[in-house]
Each structure stands twice: as C-alpha cells, then as structure tokens.
Amino acid sequence: MxxxxxxxxxxxxxxxxxxxxxxxxxxxxxxxxxxxxxxxxxxxxxxxxxxxxxxxxxxxxxxxxxxxxxxxxxxxxxxxxxxxxxxxxxxxxxxxxxxxxxxxxxxxxxxxxxxxxxxxxxxxxxxxxxxxxxxxxxxxxxxxxxxxxxxxxxxxxxxxxxxxxxxxxxxxxxxxxxxGGGQFIVRVDGISAHSGIEPEKGANAIEELNKTLVEIEQLSRPEEGLDVTVVGISGGVASNVVPPYAEATIDVRVSTIQQMTDVERLIRAICSVDYDDRTETYVEGGFNRPxxxxxxxxxxxxxxxxxxxxxxxxxxxxxxxxxxxxxxxxxxxxxxxxxxxxxxxxxxxxxxxxxxxxxxxxxxxxxxxxxxxxxx
CATH class of the missing domain: 3.40.630.10 (Zn peptidases)
Known part of the structure; x- marks a missing residue:
C-alpha cells in the first residue's frame, strides 16, 4: 500500500x-x-x-x-x-x-x-x-x-x-x-461556632452544600446523554466547630448544545437560593468543551x-x-x-x-x- x-x-x-x-x-x-x-x-x-x-x-x-x-x-x-x-x-x-x-x-x-x-x-x-x-x-x-x-x-x-x-x-x-464537558465549583460560606456550647449560633456550610448538591445531581438525564456528577467535596475546620466553609467539584457531560446551555443555567439558579439565609453560595467554572x-x-x-x-x-x-x-x-x-x-x-x-x-x-x-x- x-x-x-x-x-x-x-x-x-x-x-x-x-x-x-x-x-x-x-x-x-x-x-x-x-x-x-x-x-x-x-x-x-x-x-x-x-x-x-x-x-x-x-x-x-x-x-x-x-x-x-x-x-x-x-x-x-x-x-x-x-x-x-x-x-x-x-x-x-x-x-x-x-x-x-x-x-x-x-x-x-x-x-x-x-x-x-x-x-x-x-x-x-x-x-x-x-x-x-x-x-x-x-x-x-x-x-x-x-x-x-x-x-x-x-x-x-x-x-x-x-x-x-x-x-x-x-x-x-x-x-x-x-x-461536551465542564466543571463547576460550588462553594458555601457559613458561620463558625462551637458545636458543643452554642451550635445554634453557627450556620453549617456542609449541611447547606449537601442540600444544594442533591438538587444539582437530579439534573442528570443519563438516558439523554446528560450526566452531572459530584467528583470532589471538602469542608469544615475542626471536629468541634460548626463548619464555616464547604466546597464541591461537579463534573458535567452533555450531548447537545441545548443541554449545555440549560444545565449551566439551572446549576446557577439552584445555587442562587440559600436554605439557610445566613449562608452564601457561590458557583464558578463552566464548560471548557462544547x-x-x-x-x-x-x-x-x-x-x-x-x-x-x-x-x-x-x-x-x-x-x-x-x-x-x-x-x-x-x-x-x-x-x-x-x-x-x-x-x-x-x-x-x-x-x-x-x-x-x-x-x-x-x-x-x-x-x-x-x-x-x-x-x-
């Protein structure tokens, strides 16, 4: 040949x-x-x-x-x-x-x-x-x-x-x-407090993040080629402190441009609502390949x-x-x-x-x- x-x-x-x-x-x-x-x-x-x-x-x-x-x-x-x-x-x-x-x-x-x-x-x-x-x-x-x-x-x-x-x-x-694929970082800022003496004064960032992630993962539609997966999570500062900080990394894979547009909009919308209004949720990142x-x-x-x-x-x-x-x-x-x-x-x-x-x-x-x- x-x-x-x-x-x-x-x-x-x-x-x-x-x-x-x-x-x-x-x-x-x-x-x-x-x-x-x-x-x-x-x-x-x-x-x-x-x-x-x-x-x-x-x-x-x-x-x-x-x-x-x-x-x-x-x-x-x-x-x-x-x-x-x-x-x-x-x-x-x-x-x-x-x-x-x-x-x-x-x-x-x-x-x-x-x-x-x-x-x-x-x-x-x-x-x-x-x-x-x-x-x-x-x-x-x-x-x-x-x-x-x-x-x-x-x-x-x-x-x-x-x-x-x-x-x-x-x-x-x-x-x-x-x-296509992208990654999003979801970060929650809470309020620290002693978890044994006055936990009510704290705002638990890990708890807030968990509630948010449950909603985000529900965006997955595997049968349509759309997967939203939490691939990393961290938070807290000590074993006796209400965690003032938590962060998660989310991997998203999409099959169409429309899915890409929709899922990013929905992730940002979910993160704009706080279950505990004393916390603040931020989202960064996006799609690097359509x-x-x-x-x-x-x-x-x-x-x-x-x-x-x-x-x-x-x-x-x-x-x-x-x-x-x-x-x-x-x-x-x-x-x-x-x-x-x-x-x-x-x-x-x-x-x-x-x-x-x-x-x-x-x-x-x-x-x-x-x-x-x-x-x-």
Whole structure:
C-alpha cells in the first residue's frame, strides 16, 4: 500500500522516531517550540505559509496555510503537545515490533503528524493542486486548549470542513460526535461556632452544600446523554466547630448544545437560593468543551471517508465517544467536522502507548486520498 505514498513504511517509521524523540510535554515550552521548529521546516519545504501564535506559558501555536486558504477552505487540526514529561524517552524509548510501534506520544498524536506530513508531501510531489488548506497545530490540547481555543475558533469560521487528527478508535472507527464537558465549583460560606456550647449560633456550610448538591445531581438525564456528577467535596475546620466553609467539584457531560446551555443555567439558579439565609453560595467554572454533534455536513464527510476506505479494501465505521477533543470547537460553530482520522492505537497517556503498525501506512493512504477528494 505504501506505493501510493512518497516514502516507504521504513521512512515513515524513521520520521516517527524523530518526532517522538523530540519530546514535547504540554508544560515544556522549550520542548514544544523545538518540535514546532522541526515541523515548520518540514511544512515550509512543501510551500506552506507559516504563522506563529506566540505564547508565554505554553509552546507557540503554529498555522500552516496554502496561499488561498483564508475563505471557504478546509481546516486541519492537530496538537504538538503530549502528556509526557521531558526525560520519559529514557525510560520509555521508541521501539518497533512486528505488530506495534511504542513510545511517548506515538499515537497521541505524533503518528498523526507524520501521517499529515506524508500525505501533503505525496500530493505535492504528485503535482496535485491542493484545496485551500489551513493546518493548525496547537501546543496545549492535553491541558484543555486553554490558550488555543480562540485561535481554533477564529480559523474555523467560514471554513467548509474541519478535519481533526486524533487517533482512530481501537477498532478503527472514526469519530463523528463527542460529548461536551465542564466543571463547576460550588462553594458555601457559613458561620463558625462551637458545636458543643452554642451550635445554634453557627450556620453549617456542609449541611447547606449537601442540600444544594442533591438538587444539582437530579439534573442528570443519563438516558439523554446528560450526566452531572459530584467528583470532589471538602469542608469544615475542626471536629468541634460548626463548619464555616464547604466546597464541591461537579463534573458535567452533555450531548447537545441545548443541554449545555440549560444545565449551566439551572446549576446557577439552584445555587442562587440559600436554605439557610445566613449562608452564601457561590458557583464558578463552566464548560471548557462544547459537544460535537452529528450533523448532515459531518455525515457527508464521513460517507466520503468511508467510500475512500472501501476503495482500499478497508472497512471503517463511525462512532460517538464521551471524551473531548478540539473537534468540539469548529463543530459548535456549525462547521462540518470529522475526528479520529489518525492511525489506530491504544494505551494513550501511559507507558504502554502504542500504534498498530499496519494502520500507519493504511490510514495515511486513506487520508491522502481524502484530502485529494476534498480538493476536487
């Protein structure tokens, strides 16, 4: 199958080794920027224009564009950062077996970045005229895209499609919908008092918080893909003091934009009412990733991808997943979006992270033809 590409499997594996050994943990700005410089050189050599979104705390985000990519083009989203600290490569080195490729970030998502580069290089060397492509590679996806979200949303506007390079599912599925998620912190301030001598003078923050949380958890609708879960709680100062303080962390997962809007409004409304008017309840936080909903535009992208895979005798299905990714941002703007286009693997974020070796060339060929079809 690699005769469809500009380089052999061995050359792709060697490039993947280079990418993996250029460690780029989210909190290692120097490492991410060094890896970014390598990518800049690779894509500039293919004729892409380069813009750099300079950051202070995280690595700089990169945007590669064809000359006509401003309007009505295709946005490709990937990330340069991994969850692994610098030095992990010493204890978890890149290695190759007959069936798998191992290493920190090998599937999430250094392998996808090799796939992207080889696909684009093949199209260039074959003399193909590319569609207006914008490639956005951010540096903070693994920590919630805290600085890159505005950039992603800005680049996504007016695009006709967004392609996201997270790895395929273990069974090879691509992703056409995802749940959105957020966290809320509910804090209650009460009044302390000696619990043995004059408890009536106190206002129990833990008791107030518990009553509030019962109401909030009742917002869950698991059958509709809406889950509201208390995941952490703390409070009190001593065993003989009416607690003047209590706090809870609430994880919320939603399947639709409407659910996201409604549940945040209801959480804030519940927290605005105090059972004991001597207490004060505060709520902070919100959603950091909107849901990626399955739309007709996404279905058209998926059907095109599936047909191309079928042409290469590869059976592919699509799925919904509960985890978040940067696909949520263009999808929430109404841009047809498809995710999970990378190679197949598993063990993400662990010292057993791997790529299924046969999927490396296979998914690169399919992706290359997918890009060529979008150009047409």
């Amino acid at each position: 690699d005769d469809h590409l500009c380089c052999t499997e061995e050359e792709m594996i060697n490039l993947l080794r280079l990418f993996v050994e250029n460690e780029s943990g989210s909190n290692d700005k120097e490492g991410v920027d060094r890896f970014g410089q390598l990518l800049k050189e690779k894509f500039q050599a293919l004729g892409f224009l380069v813009r750099e979104d300079v950051q202070t705390d995280y690595g700089n985000h990169l945007v590669f564009q064809t000359e006509d990519a401003e309007e009505d083009g295709v946005l490709i989203i990937g990330h340069m950062d991994t969850v692994f600290d610098r030095g992990t490569i010493e204890t978890f080195p890149f290695r190759v077996t007959d069936r798998r490729l191992y290493g920190p970030g090998v599937i999430d998502m250094k392998g996808s970045l090799v796939m992207l580069y080889v696909a684009m290089r093949t199209l260039r060397e074959n003399g193909k005229t590319l569609a207006p492509f914008t490639i956005l590679l951010n540096s903070d996806e693994e920590v919630g895209s805290v600085t890159s979200r505005p950039l992603i949303e800005r680049e996504a506007r007016h695009k006709r499609a967004a392609l996201v390079l997270e790895p395929a599912r273990k069974n090879g599925d691509v992703v056409t919908s995802r749940r 849901p990626m909903e399955f739309t007709e535009g996404t279905n058209q992208l998926w059907q095109t991808y599936r047909r191309i895979a079928h042409d290469h005798d590869v059976s592919v299905d699509h799925c919904h997943t509960g985890g978040g990714s940067d696909a949520s941002f263009p999808a929430a703007l109404g841009i047809p979006t498809i995710d999970g286009l990378g190679p197949i693997g598993g063990g993400q974020h662990t010292i057993n992270e791997y790529m299924k070796r046969t999927s490396f060339v296979e998914r690169t060929v399919i992706f290359k033809d997918f890009l060529e079809t979008l150009t047409k």
